[in-house]
Amino acid sequence: MAQGSARAMGANAAAWSRRRSLSVLGDAAKEWWRRGLVREVEQRRLFPWLAVAFGAGILVCFTATDGQPSLVAPLLVATLLSAGVPFLGARPVALAVVLGLAASFLGFSAAILRLDRVAAPVLARTTIAPLTGLVEALDEREVGARLIVRVESFGTLAPERRPTRVRVSYKRALALKPGDFISATARLLPPPEAARPGGYDFARDAYFRGIGAVGSLVGKIEVKPPPRPMPWTVSVAAAVDDARNALTRRITDANGGQAGAVAAALVTGKRGLINAETNDILRAAGIYHVVSISGLHMVLAAGVVFWLVRALLALVPGLALTWPIKKIAAGFAMVGVTAYCVFSGWDIAAERSLIMTLVMLGAILVDRPALSMRNLALAALIALAREPEGLLGPSFQMSFGAVAGLIACATALNRWMPQREGHGLLARAFRFVIVAVVGTLATTLVAQIATAPFATYHFQTVQPFGIVGNALTLPLVSLAVMPAAVLGILAYPFALDQPVWWAMGLAVRGMLTISGWISGFGHATLVVPAYGSTALGLLAIALLLLTVPVSHLRWIGLAPAGIGMVLAATPQRYDLYVDREGTGAALRDRDGRLAILGKPPDFVLEQWLKADGDSRKAGAVSASDRSRCDPIGCTIETEPGRAIALVKDKRAFAEDCARATIVIARRDAPPGCRASLVIDRAYLAARGATAIRFTPDGPVATSAREPGSRPPWRRAWPEPAPKPSTQTAPSKTPDAEAEDGEPSADVSPDQDQ
Incomplete structure (x- = not known):
């Protein structure tokens, strides 16, 4: 009996020891968590999570709902949650949870509003019929062009079943321009869906752009007087697009060849004249993002205007001493970069980059840090409220991911930069070169790591020499190409721009030479198997956890990062x-x-x-x-x-x-x-x-x-049986698939780095 009592006492002691150890660990974890939250509150890092919650609501609406959800329900829930905020001031955790839930339901509501706003008929089946409409936009190509046409009539389709806009191509060089009212026979088909499960869905992107059909024009194209005046917004958009095409031709004429095509794309955003070989070279070098009007262009354009205005004002001592020339320069930069975005076509990627740039310039006006996580979150909220569907695409994911990574690593990057040593001209020049090289390499590496999950998920490619390509070409772009672009645009109205475009072309040729050299390396472009949305979701969560928090809580992100990388590295391939x-x-x-x-x-x-x-x-x-x-x-x-x-x-x-x-x-x-x-x-x-x-x-x-x-983007609008005047054709030809389903013209690895 004594031995049994001893064993019982030993077991009780062991159990008590385990409970105490668990209690100590639990207390330590609570303290670790509490100190982290206190640091987050002190550094005002909870606000960015409202943008995350807003995006989560959008994601649920677009991926988890079927059909058209009601707008009343999420708005009502968001209102009720917001009404309880004033009563939760003494309970910060509950306040944060309620605000996050309210933001989620507001994001859900924004997605529903967007669906209502863009709702338009989608063609039900492949049809050949007469088409009339206004050319809203035109992208010239090496052979022919691609048009966005606002449809006036298509065969015998009633207005409620007729696509509002269509995207068509033609292969003959005709003297068409935006604003022309055309009549032609068109072969149209519904926007193609994903070519594989989890692949790029062109039908979804076309729906949100108001495009209800794609195809080609066949036979004779006639330009006619429009039956009635078009809305002024359409006329202005057509005039801007015509001006972009005119400037594109002027830049290509000044340089010729692919250097002219790339230079024009850098200024106007018109990439149709860049051939497939040049595109492949730029992608292999990891610098294709340079030819897309997005974050890099917006920042450089704003920076050039900011520097020019501030330098000119600084030349006048009275202004420099009495006026806030920095804020004045920021205001001019905001106007200039907005005008540049309008002229470049107001593309989705450019619009999001414009919002980010304006928020950061606005921070200068109110004496706030220009580059901060709060500003990035505010830019994300504005961009997602305007275009919630952007959350599903690579442009939004890569641009905001790259900037979040750079902001999170800014302190470390500054610490690694060479400190000021010496005061001589040679010492200052040496430090400038070292800072430029190290800064470019470091920021490129951070951006590539932050965007890698999204790039590999959407495009299944990796450019291992991208850091070399960016390090060698971005100085050319920053110091020569973009300043020349701004000066060329300023000189264009005076017809003094040709020498500027020629000089810009020299820098672009250097960029293409470097890209061609890098693309010649073995394995310059690696193709990796596609992985699923679960791995992408875990990697995205990891990126948020590693970049948004400022305290030690960020290391929680290592767990989803590890699991996500394992899943991404071991995808199950289809047979x-x-x-x-x-x-x-x-x-x-x-x-x-x-x-x-x-x-x-x-x-x-x-x-x-x-x-x-x-x-x-x-x-x-x-x-x-x-x-x-x-x-x-x-x-x-x-x-x-x-x-x-x-x-x-x-x-x-x-x-x-x-x-x-x-x-x-x-x-x-x-x-x-x-x-x-x-x-x-x-x-x-x-x-x-x-x-x-x-x-x-x-x-x-x-x-x-x-x-x-x-x-909605997969719902074909009902259509009556075709009448004798409407012909039908096989569902697709290789030409139609290549022209109309190719995502590279609409989604390509050209996002912000």
Whole structure:
């Protein structure tokens, strides 16, 4: 009995020791958490989380809701939560939670308002018919041009079913300009959806831009008088676009070749004249963001105007001593950068960069730090309130991610910079060079790390030599290209700009030479397999936790960062991709790489290859030696007992449905088809592009959309049966796919760094 009592006492002592240890650890954790929160409050770092909460509400509305949610409910909840704020002054934790929830419901409301504002008909099916409308914008290309047309009429479609705007291309050089009212025959199709599950959804972006159809103009194009005066906003936008095209031609004429095309893009944002080879070179060097009017351009344009105005005012001693010339220069910079954004086309990326720049210049006017996390959060709130859909795209994610990383690392970067040593001219020059080189390398590295999760998720590419490309080219852009661009624009009205554009072209040629040298390195562009939204979400959360807090609480972000990197580094690749139209597929062959089945469009095939981590172009991919094709279809046996059939003609259904595991067809399969998985026209209409993994339990399919899911940008507006005057055509041709579904013209790795 004594021994039993001793054992019991020992067990009790051990339990008490464990409880005490846990209690000590718990108290230490609470104290660690409390000290961190106190530091966050002291440094006013809770405000940025309102922008995060606002964005979370937008994300829920766009990704978790189906159909059109009510605006009343989220606004009512946000109002009720806001009404309780005055009573929570003594409870800071509860106050922060209530404010965050209110911001989330306001973000949800902003997304609903945006959907209401852009709602417009989307073409239901591919149609060839007469089109009349006003050319709102025109982008010249090496051959032909691409137009945005405000539609006046299209065939026999009623106004409630007719797209408001369409994007069309033509391949002949015609003397068209923005503001022309045209009449032509157009082949239009609905904006294409994602080429694979989780891929870029052009239909969503087109919907928010008011584009209800894409296609091409065929036959003769006539310019006619408009039937009625157009709204003044449309006329002004067309006039601005015409001026941009005129300046683009003037810059290209002054330089010629690709140097002129890139120089024009740097000033006007018109990138249509840059050919595919030059685009690839710039991407391989990691500097493609330079040719997109975005953060770099806005900051440099504002900086040049700010410096010029301040320098001119400083030349007058009376003004320099009595007037706040810094604030005056900031005001002129705000006006100048806004005018530049308007002239460059008011692109979405440029608009968000303008907001960030204006907030930072405004901080100078009120004697606040120009670059702070609060200013960044305010810019994010304004940008998301105006265009909530931007949260889903790479431009917003990469631009704000890069700036957040730079702000978070600013103190450390300043600490690593060489300190002032010596007062001689040589010492000052040496320090200037070292600071410029080290600063460029450090900021480029921070920006690339901060934007890497978003760049690899959206584009599946990594440029390992991007830091070298940016270090060598950004000095040219900052010290020569952008100052020349500002001076050229100022000299343009006086027709004294040609020498400026020629000098700018020399700097651009140097930039292209450096880019070409870097692109020649082995593995200058690495293609990585696509990973899922879970990994991206964890990495985004990690970026927020590592950059927004100023206290030791930021190290919490290491946990989601580690999990996210593991998931991103070990993605589950698909074994079979099926085109959204059922015209072709790509199947993993015996060598582990994809082989084609049928004839998938080249653009779609390249999207599949990139998602698979394969750098091959579409022309380098052939059919498997195991496939067998005839005029009515193709079949391939991947392993004993598993066959895949692609049906081209309905006569093949009888045999393929009887023996194939998976049947793919662009027409409806017969009701009695006995294949384990039938991917026919009805299946693809409900689910879109599909990818399949082969498992021991059978094929597991993942689609671009869930059955029955109809967000607004995927809802085809009802359309009556076509009348005899309206022709229909096959759903797509390779030309149409390349022209109208190519995201590189609308989404490309050209975001802020």
